[in-house]
Amino acid sequence: MNITASLGTSAPHLPPLHSSPPLRPNGTESFAIEIQNVKFSVKTKQKKLVHILEDCSIQIPSGQFWMLLGPNGCGKSTLLKILAGLLSPTDGFMYVKKPKSFVFQNPDHQVVMPTVEADVAFGLGKYRFTPEQIRCRVAKALDAVGMYEYLRRPVQTLSGGQKQRVAIAGALAEECKVLLLDELTTFLDETDQIGVIKAVKKSLASSDDVTALWVTHRLEELEYADGAVYMEDGRVIMHGDASTIMEFIEDRKNSYIRKINA
Amino acid sequence: MLYSCGVVYTLPTVTSSCRQFHTPLFKKHPIQLLPLKTLKPKFTCSASIDDAGPPRNWEKWLPKNLFSAEKVLKSISEATSSPICQFISSPITFLHTVDPRIKLAWLVVLVVLPARSHILMRFGLVAYLSLLSILILPRHVWMDQLGRVSLLSGILFIMLGLGADGAPPVVQLRTPPPSMMGLPSLPASLEGYSYIIMKLGPLQLTRKGLSVASTSASLTFSIFQSASLCLSTTTPEQLAFALQWYMRPLAYIGVPVAEVILTLLLSLRFINLVFDEVRVVALGIVSRRIYWEKFTALETIEVFFTYIRRIFNNIFSHAEQISQAMNVRGFRGDSNTHNIYFSSLSSNSMANILSIMCLVCLVGAAAVSDCFV
Numbered sequence: 001m002n003i004t005a006s007l008g009t010s011a012p013h014l015p016p017l018h019s020s021p022p023l024r025p026n027g028t029e030s031f032a033i034e035i036q037n038v039k040f041s042v043k044t045k046q047k048k049l050v051h052i053l054e055d056c057s058i059q060i061p062s063g064q065f066w067m068l069l070g071p072n073g074c075g076k077s078t079l080l081k082i083l084a085g086l087l088s089p090t091d092g093f094m095y096v097k098k099p100k101s102f103v104f105q106n107p108d109h110q111v112v113m114p115t116v117e118a119d120v121a122f123g124l125g126k127y128r129f130t131p132e133q134i135r136c137r138v139a140k141a142l143d144a145v146g147m148y149e150y151l152r153r154p155v156q157t158l159s160g161g162q163k164q165r166v167a168i169a170g171a172l173a174e175e176c177k178v179l180l181l182d183e184l185t186t187f188l189d190e191t192d193q194i195g196v197i198k199a200v201k202k203s204l205a206s207s208d209d210v211t212a213l214w215v216t217h218r219l220e221e222l223e224y225a226d227g228a229v230y231m232e233d234g235r236v237i238m239h240g241d242a243s244t245i246m247e248f249i250e251d252r253k254n255s256y257i258r259k260i261n262a
Numbered sequence: 263m264l265y266s267c268g269v270v271y272t273l274p275t276v277t278s279s280c281r282q283f284h285t286p287l288f289k290k291h292p293i294q295l296l297p298l299k300t301l302k303p304k305f306t307c308s309a310s311i312d313d314a315g316p317p318r319n320w321e322k323w324l325p326k327n328l329f330s331a332e333k334v335l336k337s338i339s340e341a342t343s344s345p346i347c348q349f350i351s352s353p354i355t356f357l358h359t360v361d362p363r364i365k366l367a368w369l370v371v372l373v374v375l376p377a378r379s380h381i382l383m384r385f386g387l388v389a390y391l392s393l394l395s396i397l398i399l400p401r402h403v404w405m406d407q408l409g410r411v412s413l414l415s416g417i418l419f420i421m422l423g424l425g426a427d428g429a430p431p432v433v434q435l436r437t438p439p440p441s442m443m444g445l446p447s448l449p450a451s452l453e454g455y456s457y458i459i460m461k462l463g464p465l466q467l468t469r470k471g472l473s474v475a476s477t478s479a480s481l482t483f484s485i486f487q488s489a490s491l492c493l494s495t496t497t498p499e500q501l502a503f504a505l506q507w508y509m510r511p512l513a514y515i516g517v518p519v520a521e522v523i524l525t526l527l528l529s530l531r532f533i534n535l536v537f538d539e540v541r542v543v544a545l546g547i548v549s550r551r552i553y554w555e556k557f558t559a560l561e562t563i564e565v566f567f568t569y570i571r572r573i574f575n576n577i578f579s580h581a582e583q584i585s586q587a588m589n590v591r592g593f594r595g596d597s598n599t600h601n602i603y604f605s606s607l608s609s610n611s612m613a614n615i616l617s618i619m620c621l622v623c624l625v626g627a628a629a630v631s632d633c634f635v
Contacts, residue, residue, distance in 0.1 A: 084590060102590045108538075109583035112591070113602075114498040114530045115349070121603035126592035134603050152351045152497060152607065156534040170591065 031095070032178050032211035033060040033083060038092030040078060052078050053089075053234045060211060060227070062097070062177075065204055067222055068215045069245065070231035076215045077105075077182055079231070083213070084180050097211065100178040101171030105186055107163035116142070116158070116166050117151045123174045141173035142166075144203035146195075161192025165199050172203050179204075179212040185221065197224050222246050331562045332554045335569075339545035341537075350494045355398045357495035359610035362504035364617045365492050371621060372488040376481040380631035381473065384480035388415075391487045399494060411486045415479040423475035424465040498530040503604035520597035527602065532584070539576045543569060 040053040053075045060066050068076050081087045082094070084102035101123070104110045113119035120138045129137070142148040145165040155163065164184050171179055181200065185193040197214075201224060204210050214225070222228055228245040230238045238248055357365070372391070376384045395404045460467040492501075506523045513519045547569060554562065593600050 086586065086590065104583065104587055106583070108535055109580065110587045112531055112584055112588055113527060115605070117605060118497075118499040118527075118603055122588075122593075123591040125600040125602060126594070128601075131603070138603075152349075152605070154348050154351075154497075155531065156348070174592075 030062050031059045032062040032064075032097045033058065033213060034093075034095045035083070036093040038079075038082065038094055039090045040075075040082060040087065041090045051234060053082070056092070056231075056234075056236045058229050058236055058239050060213060060229075062211050063204075063209050064226040065201060065212045065214065065224065067225040067228040067242070068213055068231065069217065069219070069222070069228055069249070070237075072217065074231045075234040076217075076231055080180050080182050080213065080215050083178075097177040099174055099176040100180060101174055101176040102180045103164075103167050103171050103182065103184060105183040107160065107167045107187075110167035110170065111155050111163055114154060114156075116147065116153050116155060119155060119166060120169045120173050123170055137173045137175070138169075141169040141203075144172055144206055145169045145199040146202075159192065161188050161195050164188065164192070164196050168196070168199060168203065172207070175207070177210060179210060181212060181214045183215050183217070185216065185218060193218075193221075197221060219246070219249060330554060331557075331565065332548070332552070335544045335548050339541055339548050341541055348493070349497050350400065350403065353400075355495060356613055357394075357398050357491065358607070359613045360495075360617045361609040361614050362496050362500040363507055364614055364621070365496055366501070366504045366508065368617070368621055369488055369492055371625060372484045373481075375624070375628050376484050377477055379628040381476050383628055383631040384476050388480050388483050391484060391491070395487060395491060398491065403494065407487065407490050411483055411490075414486070415483040418482055419475045419479035421475075422478050423467050423471045424462065426471035426474045427466060427468045497605055497607070498527060499602070499604040500607065502527050502530075502602075518597070524597045524600075524602060528584075532581075535580050536577060539573055539580070543572050543576065 036057050038053060038056045039051070041049050041051045043049055056075075056079060068080065070076050078087065080102070082089050083096050084100065085096075086102070111119050113122050117138055120141055121134050124134050124137060139148060139151075142151060145168050147162065147165050147169060150158065150162065150166075155166070158166065164187075168179075168181070168184070179200070184196050184200075188196060200212055200214070204212055214221070222242050222245065225242040227240060228242050229236055230245050230248065238245060372387065376387060379387075392408060395408055398404075399407070457470075458466050458468050459472060502523050505526070506519060509517065509519045509522065547565070552565070557565070
C-alpha cells in the first residue's frame with residue numbers, strides 16, 4: 001500500500017498546526033530557515049492561476065537535520081526550490097541562512113565535471129581560493145561523505161549512491177550553513193539509501209552550525225531526523241520533532257486502514 | 263525435368279463437403295474445392311530435376327534478418343555505457359606522473375612523425391608504442407586496445423600495399439617515359455634494385471605500395487594507440503589544462519579560451535549521459551517486446567524516429583537541469599570569472615625531464631632518418 005498516497009486522500013480531518021518546533025540544545029531560538037505565509041502560484045497557458053503553495057510557515061533551528069515529508073505533488077520540491085532561490089515566492093516572508101547549497105534529486109544533473117575531484121571543486125570556482133585551499137576543502141568534503149578514495153575516479157564509473165555522495169560533497173565543500181536536499185534517495189537501493197543519509201548525518205556532525213532540510217516521501221528515513229515538516233496539498237500541516245510527526249502519520253495511517261476495513 | 267503448377271486453397275480445417283480431384287497432372291497437388299467466400303487462392307510454382315520428392319526449400323539457405331530493427335535496438339541496449347579509453351585511476355604508472363602538456367606535445371609529434379620519417383622509423387614507432395602500452399596499461403586493457411588497433415592497421419596495410427599500384431592510371435602521376443622526352447633510358451640497377459618487391463597472383467607489392475601502406479598503417483596505429491595511452495593515463499581535466507596552456511596566447515587575439523575549455527569539460531561529462539540515454543531508451547523499446555514482423559517498413563521507421571525524438575527530448579531535459587545545477591553551484595555564465603580546478607595530481611619532475619629528452623631524441627632521429635627517404 002502506498003502510505004503517502006493514502007494519506008493524501010484524508011486531507012479534510014487535519015490536526016492543528018504544530019507550533020512548537022524543538023529548540024537547539026543550547027536553548028537559543030536561532031533559526032537557519034524561517035518562512036511565514038509563503039505562497040506560490042503559477043499561471044497556465046489558459047491564463048488560469050494555479051496555487052502550488054498556500055500560507056506555508058516553517059521554522060527550522062540551526063544545526064539540525066530536518067525532513068520535509070508529504071505525498072507526491074504536495075509541493076515539497078517547490079518549497080525547497082523557493083528556499084534555494086530557484087523560484088521566487090508570490091507572497092510571504094522568507095529567511096534562509098547563507099551560504100546555502102541545493103542538491104538535486106538526480107545526481108547526474110548535479111555532477112557537472114568528468115572527474116570526482118574537479119566536480120567537488122566546481123562550486124568553489126566563484127571564490128578566489130588558492131589551489132592548496134581548494135585541495136583541502138575538496139579532501140575534507142569527500143572525507144565527510146566517505147568518498148576520499150574516489151578522488152580521481154571518472155564520474156561515470158560510480159554507482160548512483162556514490163554519485164549522490166559526490167553531489168553532497170560538492171555542496172559541503174562550499175562550507176554552507178544550509179543544505180537543501182531534494183529526494184536524494186529516490187533512485188537508490190536500501191544500502192545506498194542508508195549510506196547517503198549517514199553521510200549527511202556525519203557531515204553535519206563534523207561541521208559547526210550546519211542545517212539540512214531533506215525532502216523525502218520515505219517514512220523509514222524519519223528516524224534519522226531531528227525534526228520534520230509534513231505537507232499536504234501545498235500546505236504545511238504539521239511541523240515538530242520527528243517522533244511527533246511519526247506518531248501523527250501512524251495515526252493517520254491507522255485511521256485510514258480502519259476506514260477501509262469498516 | 264518436370265514443371266508443375268497448381269492452385270491450392272488453404273484453410274486450417276477442411277470440411278467433409280470438400281471434393282477432391284485426383285488427376286494425373288494434379289496427383290501431387292490436388293485441388294480442394296471449398297466455399298469460395300472463405301478461401302484465399304494461393305499460387306505455388308515449383309521446379310525439380312526429377313519427380314522424386316517435394317521441391318527443395320532453398321529459401322531457408324538465404325540469410326534473413328541480417329539488419330532487423332530488433333537486432334539494432336538490442337545491440338544498442340546491451341552496449342556499455344562507458345566510452346572506450348577512459349581514465350584508469352589506479353595503478354598510478356610512470357605516464358600518470360608526466361605533465362599533461364608534455365603528453366600533448368608527444369601526441370602531436372606521434373601524429374606528424376610517421377608521415378615524415380623513414381620506414382624503419384615508422385615501424386620503430388609502432389613497436390615503441392606497443393611496448394609502452396604493454397608496460398603501462400593493465401593486461402586486459404592493452405590486449406583489447408592493441409588487438410583492435412593492430413587489426414585495423416593490418417587491414418589497411420594489406421589493402422594499401424597490394425592495391426596502391428592497382429589504382430587506375432587516371433589517378434596516378436602522369437610522367438612520360440624517358441624515351442618520349444628524348445632522354446636516355448635509365449640504366450639497370452647494379453645492386454639488384456627492383457621496383458616490384460613481391461607478386462601475389464594478380465596483385466603485386468611494389469616499393470610505392472609498401473611506402474603508402476607503411477605510412478598509412480603506422481599513422482593509424484600511432485594516432486589511435488597514442489591517444490588511448492594518453493586518455494588512459496590523463497584525466498579530462500588535466501587534458502583541458504594542457505590545452506588551455508597551449509591556447510592561452512590565442513586569448514590575446516580574442517579567442518574565448520576559458521569558454522572553450524569549460525565547454526570541452528562539460529562535453530566530456532555530457533557524452534556519458536548521451537550514451538546512457540541512447541542505451542536506456544533503446545532498452546525501453548526492447549522491453550516492450552514489439553512484434554516487429556507485423557510492422558511495415560514505414561511503421562518501423564516511425565518507431566525509429568520516435569526513438570530519436572525521445573533521445574533528443576531527454577538530452578535537452580538533462581541539459582536544462584545541468585544548467586540549473588551550475589547556476590545553483592555559483593556559475594554565473596562567465597567562464598573567465600569562474601575558476602575551474604583541474605587536478606591535484608602533481609607531475610614528477612624526473613619523469614618530465616625524461617619524457618622531454620626522449621621526445622627530443624625521437625624528433626632528432628626522425629629528422630636524420632628523413633635524409634634516407
